[in-house]
Amino acid sequence: MDVFSDLIRGVRAHGSLFGSSTLSPPWALHFVDGAPLTLCTVLSGAGWIVPEHRPPEPLRARETIIVRGPATFTFVDEVGTRAEPLACGEHCATPEQGGTRHRRGWHDCGGDAGDGGGATTLIVGAYPVCGEISRRLLDALPVVLRVGGADTADPVLDHLAAEVRVDAPGQQVVLDRLLDWMLVCSLREWFDRPGGEPPAWWAAQRDPVAGEALRLLHAEPAAPWTVSTLAERTGVSRSTLAKRFTDQVGEPPMTYLTHWRMTLAADLLVEQDSVTIADIARAVGYSDPFGFSAAFKRVRGANPSEFRRTATTASPATARPVPARTTPAE
DSSP, X not given: OOHHHHHHTTOOOOSOOOOBEEEOSSOEEEEOSOOSEEEEEEEESEEEEEXXXXXXXXXXXXXEEEEESSSOEEEESSTTOSSOOEEEOTTTTOGGGTOOOOOSSOBOTTOOTTSOSSOEEEEEEEEOOOHHHHHHHHHTSOSEEEEOOOSSOOHHHHHHHHHTTOOOTTHHHHHHHHXXXXXXXXXXXXXXXXXXXXXXXXXXXXXXXXXXXXXXXXHOTTSOOOHHHHHHHHXXXXXXXXXXXXXXXXXXXXXXXXXXXXXXXXXXHHHOTTSOHHHHHHHTTOSOHHHHHHHHHHHHSSOHHHHHHHHHTSOHHHHSOOOOBOOOOO
């Protein structure tokens, strides 16, 4: 298990609403949900993403922008548009709520994205983020990140554009997985961009020593690791492992392991509220629940019982992820 795969596993589309919506200027769509991650792709035409408290970002054909919540954002035909903002939220695409026509996959027949008439075709996918594991991924992202359009057609976008026009058995699964595919490809491209500043763990994955140590720690987080046993499994000396890992990742291997174990434990405490603290301690590599509780409080600022109680009594809006959805509008 590599670090990126581990962190993104809780970021999955489920029950997404997709559409191919043709927008004719002027327009201003205000996405008010403040989702943890929102992926915006223009299939044709152009517009501007205007994040809350951030400068506007142009979005051209075949480009993708990912916006990190909880701040909201607006998609407009031009900066300073005369259009009145249309609030788009969970029910924006539902006809009963005043939204546009839709099925799970639908195409707005009111216009053709390829007619050259200045219309813009937008697809938006809002992502929930489940648990503390995936929040470590969000912490590595800026408020807005851009993935530039390629000179040749992106096959993922081509599949997406074709799928939203039909209504076929299994379509929901196809749409969800295409959205996941778009998100993963977009993040990988952004992390690998020339001159970029990816998180330390991303670059460290390519180091033969630190990368192998990271893979081992993520594959077997509950193993009785020491620097010596990790060095032996990695095939280098103890001092070489300690230095390479710290230089590449930014913290010593056992410190990284403790933080990762506490992240795993935080999710287990919330997701499996009937499991005892002792069982969770063993699941993340602690034979002594008291030692686990002390480590958890040191890292998370509360003991496991307090953390579980606070998380499970939080409001539904903050405690439970909502299904991902696409919020198109005309």
